[in-house]
Amino acid sequence: MRRYFGRKIAVYISTFFLAVTINWAIPRFMPGNPVMNILSRVAVRAEAAEAMYGYYTRAFGLDVPIWRQYINFWIALFHGDLGTSVLMFPQKVSTIIMRAVPYSIAILVPAILLSFYAGNKFGAFAARTKWLDNTVLPLGYLLTATPYMWLGILLAWSLGIVAGIFPIASAYGFNLAPSFSWIFIASLLKHWFLPFASLFIVMFGGWAIGMRNMIIYELEADYSHYLEALGAPRKLVRRYAFRNAILPQITGLALQLGVIVAGALVTEVVFSYPGLGYWILQAIQNQDYFLIQGCFLFIIIGVLIANFIIDIVYVVIDPRTRVGMVGGSA
Amino acid sequence: MIEQINIKKSEKIDKDKIPVIKQKKINEFIYFALRNTKLKVGLAVVLFFLLITFIGPLFTDYRWNAYIGPISQPPSAEYWLGTTTFGQDVYTQFVLGLRASFIVGVIGGGIATLIGIIIGFTAGYRGGMVDEGLNILTNIILVIPTFALLLIIAAYLKVRGIMTESIFIGFTAWPWAARAVRAQTFSLRSRDFVDLARLSGVKPLKIIFTEIAPNMMSYLLMTFILQFGGAILIAATLDFIGLGPTNTISLGLMMNYAVLWGALQFGVWWWFVPPGFAIMAIVGSLYIMNVGLDEVFNPKLREM
Numbered sequence: 001m002r003r004y005f006g007r008k009i010a011v012y013i014s015t016f017f018l019a020v021t022i023n024w025a026i027p028r029f030m031p032g033n034p035v036m037n038i039l040s041r042v043a044v045r046a047e048a049a050e051a052m053y054g055y056y057t058r059a060f061g062l063d064v065p066i067w068r069q070y071i072n073f074w075i076a077l078f079h080g081d082l083g084t085s086v087l088m089f090p091q092k093v094s095t096i097i098m099r100a101v102p103y104s105i106a107i108l109v110p111a112i113l114l115s116f117y118a119g120n121k122f123g124a125f126a127a128r129t130k131w132l133d134n135t136v137l138p139l140g141y142l143l144t145a146t147p148y149m150w151l152g153i154l155l156a157w158s159l160g161i162v163a164g165i166f167p168i169a170s171a172y173g174f175n176l177a178p179s180f181s182w183i184f185i186a187s188l189l190k191h192w193f194l195p196f197a198s199l200f201i202v203m204f205g206g207w208a209i210g211m212r213n214m215i216i217y218e219l220e221a222d223y224s225h226y227l228e229a230l231g232a233p234r235k236l237v238r239r240y241a242f243r244n245a246i247l248p249q250i251t252g253l254a255l256q257l258g259v260i261v262a263g264a265l266v267t268e269v270v271f272s273y274p275g276l277g278y279w280i281l282q283a284i285q286n287q288d289y290f291l292i293q294g295c296f297l298f299i300i301i302g303v304l305i306a307n308f309i310i311d312i313v314y315v316v317i318d319p320r321t322r323v324g325m326v327g328g329s330a
Numbered sequence: 331m332i333e334q335i336n337i338k339k340s341e342k343i344d345k346d347k348i349p350v351i352k353q354k355k356i357n358e359f360i361y362f363a364l365r366n367t368k369l370k371v372g373l374a375v376v377l378f379f380l381l382i383t384f385i386g387p388l389f390t391d392y393r394w395n396a397y398i399g400p401i402s403q404p405p406s407a408e409y410w411l412g413t414t415t416f417g418q419d420v421y422t423q424f425v426l427g428l429r430a431s432f433i434v435g436v437i438g439g440g441i442a443t444l445i446g447i448i449i450g451f452t453a454g455y456r457g458g459m460v461d462e463g464l465n466i467l468t469n470i471i472l473v474i475p476t477f478a479l480l481l482i483i484a485a486y487l488k489v490r491g492i493m494t495e496s497i498f499i500g501f502t503a504w505p506w507a508a509r510a511v512r513a514q515t516f517s518l519r520s521r522d523f524v525d526l527a528r529l530s531g532v533k534p535l536k537i538i539f540t541e542i543a544p545n546m547m548s549y550l551l552m553t554f555i556l557q558f559g560g561a562i563l564i565a566a567t568l569d570f571i572g573l574g575p576t577n578t579i580s581l582g583l584m585m586n587y588a589v590l591w592g593a594l595q596f597g598v599w600w601w602f603v604p605p606g607f608a609i610m611a612i613v614g615s616l617y618i619m620n621v622g623l624d625e626v627f628n629p630k631l632r633e634m
Contacts, residue, residue: 149585
């Protein structure tokens with residue numbers, strides 16, 4: 001067990017280290033000076049430009065030797081200092097991100113968990129059922145192939161604009177102030193539903209297809225044939241197959257996290273939902289590099305934590321890994 | 331979600347031992363390929379869109395960003411797919427965007443497959459420390475959300491083209507391919523015919539290309555198809571968030587502009603429906619084609 005987690009943690013720490021290094025290196029080693037890049041966007045008078053140049057050079061920490069810059073970068077990071085936003089000027093990047101993260105999590109986590117549960121159940125049910133297989137299979141593949149933002153746009157347009165059932169922008173009504181009242185919560189839920197639904201639908205297709213394919217492999221396995229030969233009911237064989245097939249699906253969830261997060265970011269853009277994706281778009285449009293870098297780092301940390309949680313879940317639900325690991329260390 | 335199936339599959343095949351392809355089997359594959367509906371339908375859709383990218387631009391005289399007529403026109407005989415809220419021709423944008431998607435798919439998917447193959451072969455064949463090192467590298471790139479990585483790289487590039495985009499996508503999308511190829515190479519490495527070649531003093535590189543690679547050609551082909559589709563999706567996502575090519579149009583950029591410039595509010599559905607639909611159709615068909623190919627190559631999966 002220790003060896004297993006030791007390895008995993010080593011990979012996560014190296015990943016984090018690499019990510020921070022990339023985050024530090026890209027502005028410095030990309031063609032062109034980052035400070036000039038920023039200043040070329042804002043046309044100002046010469047003396048103002050000079051003052052701004054000085055400010056940004058210090059902000060990037062470009063006025064000290066390169067190794068010193070690297071160490072300073074890490075020190076600032078551990079102080080939670082991700083720089084100051086250009087777009088929302090006096091505000092710290094970390095403040096903006098902290099405000100945005102709950103919204104991102106609110107659509108991501110329920111969408112992932114519910115689609116994983118429903119998709120796997122449905123996929124296992126559809127496998128080797130002739131008519132379901134032939135109709136649902138192509139549909140499921142088309143769903144996984146659907147760009148997240150496109151489904152979001154279609155939902156926003158059809159249910160939001162044409163039918164007028166759901167609002168298509170922001171996280172709550174413009175005339176409301178955040179409070180713990182029914183009106184506010186209802187508004188929150190109403191704004192939450194469409195971004196959640198578009199993530200859920202695309203992922204659902206993916207899990208259903210994955211499970212369907214996995215379970216067909218399991219049903220071809222010797223133990224399934226053996227059970228069938230013994231005259232076990234179809235349902236029982238399925239249950240055994242399902243428990244074997246769910247494991248690679250969980251590994252798959254870990255592998256897919258990056259894609260899912262990317263999907264959530266663009267979905268937020270479609271619905272102007274004030275999570276990380278919305279701020280990334282704003283940052284890109286306004287050349288707010290500190291904000292982009294902060295979001296990048298935050299996404300990496302989030303994905304690494306999620307990966308670690310999945311590792312733990314995997315050990316909990318697969319007794320073989322547990323037994324194997326204990327045996328190995330004993 | 332498609333990727334992990336392949337990794338799992340490679341583990342499965344690992345156990346079953348990969349059947350060695352003989353020459354006469356090729357004919358059998360063609361026989362089953364011609365009878366596989368999934369393969370035929372998928373291929374037909376992809377070829378249809380490919381055809382549009384080649385002959386589509388012949389039917390338009392406009393540049394994609396030229397203001398050519400009245401704004402927000404629905405599709406008509408004059409403007410086949412209507413016009414944007416600025417009065418640009420949607421059809422022109424669509425065919426050019428389609429071309430961009432295919433380029434990203436071929437180049438990005440191609441690079442990713444190639445890197446995956448090289449790393450997979452090296453790690454699987456050499457084993458030992460090399461394997462260990464490459465494995466750690468693969469795992470690191472695998473857990474990094476590549477989209478975030480692309481985001482930060484693209485944000486600092488002032489001028490972005492389709493080519494740079496494809497290359498970056500290729501360089502970040504290879505890990506699962508490497509893992510799958512490694513698993514297969516690993517199982518083939520200890521087979522008798524490989525041992526025999528090694529004993530006869532054949533060089534490692536030649537063993538890989540003449541003894542190991544031919545036995546997993548079908549698998550490599552399927553890897554490329556999945557990478558192709560994946561690259562198109564990543565590119566569309568990247569373009570949509572405003573980090574697409576700066577000098578041309580793409581399907582993702584069309585959706586980006588449509589959302590930014592009020593296509594939803596004004597009901598200009600002909601601006602945002604075609605690009606997303608094309609991506610869904612192409613990538614979905616690639617996936618379905620992949621299932622078809624799997625059935626052709628793997629007798630166990632053929633319909634009974």
